Amino acid sequence: MFQATTILAVKIGDKVAVAGDGQVTFGNNTIIKNSAKKVRRLYNGKVIVGFAGAAADSLTLCEKFEGKLESFQGNLVRAAVELAKEWRTDRVLRRLEALLVAANSDALLMISGTGEIIEPDDGIAAVGSGAPYALSAARALLRNADLPPGKIAGEALKIASEICIYTNDEIIIEEL
Numbered sequence: 348m349f350q351a352t353t354i355l356a357v358k359i360g361d362k363v364a365v366a367g368d369g370q371v372t373f374g375n376n377t378i379i380k381n382s383a384k385k386v387r388r389l390y391n392g393k394v395i396v397g398f399a400g401a402a403a404d405s406l407t408l409c410e411k412f413e414g415k416l417e418s419f420q421g422n423l424v425r426a427a428v429e430l431a432k433e434w435r436t437d438r439v440l441r442r443l444e445a446l447l448v449a450a451n452s453d454a455l456l457m458i459s460g461t462g463e464i465i466e467p468d469d470g471i472a473a474v475g476s477g478a479p480y481a482l483s484a485a486r487a488l489l490r491n492a493d494l495p496p497g498k499i500a501g502e503a504l505k506i507a508s509e510i511c512i513y514t515n516d517e518i519i520i521e522e523l
Contacts, residue, residue: 353477353514354385354397354448355504357485357496358470361452362523365395366500368477368508369517371402378515386521390416393451394423395521399475400445408434408445412458423451427464435462446474452523477514480507497522 352372356365367385372378386397387409394416398405411433415426427449447458450472457465457472465472471489473482484503488494494502497520508516 352385352399353475353481353504353507353511354399354446354473355478355481355485355500355507356395356397356448356450356455356472357489357500357503358450358455359489359496362496363395363450363452363455364496364500364520364522365397365448365450366497366504366518366520367397367399368504368514369519370513370515372513381515382517384519386519388521389413390421393421393523395450395523397448397474398445399478405445405447408447408458412447412449421451423449423454423456424464427456427458431458431462431464434458448472448474450523475514477504477507477511480510480514 352370354367365386369382371380371383388395398409412430415430419425449456455472471485481503484506485499488499488503501518501520504518505516508514
């Protein structure tokens with residue numbers, strides 16, 4: 348199975364950045380691609396999403412979420428709730444192995460494969476193999492440096508890439 352790996356989002360006030368590494372692995376030990384784009388802008392550039400998990404499942408989830416955003420005129424929370432409901436009840440979607448981070452200037456959400464929606468307390472969300480490392484680094488940077496969200500996300504993901512073998516330093520950052 349092809350796996351897309353690490354996504355990190357940082358939200359400070361109405362500013363948000365979502366960063367993703369470029370690595371895609373096959374199984375537990377083979378790097379297939381170094382420059383995958385796992386961060387995308389949706390809904391006329393007003394929403395940023397990042398995905399981790401099985402590559403095909405992640406892309407399917409991202410497309411479904413984009414449809415929900417269109418249906419609910421860009422309302423991020425409503426689109427996430429409706430996606431989670433569909434994810435939990437649809438026999439095909441239930442089998443998707445993916446996680447999604449979605450953000451706009453109002454909210455930052457993690458959407459899980461079991462239909463949970465989590466809005467982190469500290470404005471930092473991370474999913475994928477390198478998530479614990481990226482999350483830790485981002486929290487340390489947020490607490491001890493006066494940096495904008497994009498700089499925190501990029502530096503934290505770079506730190507994660509130095510620790511996690513499933514995360515590389517080909518980082519793409521999208522900001523609002």
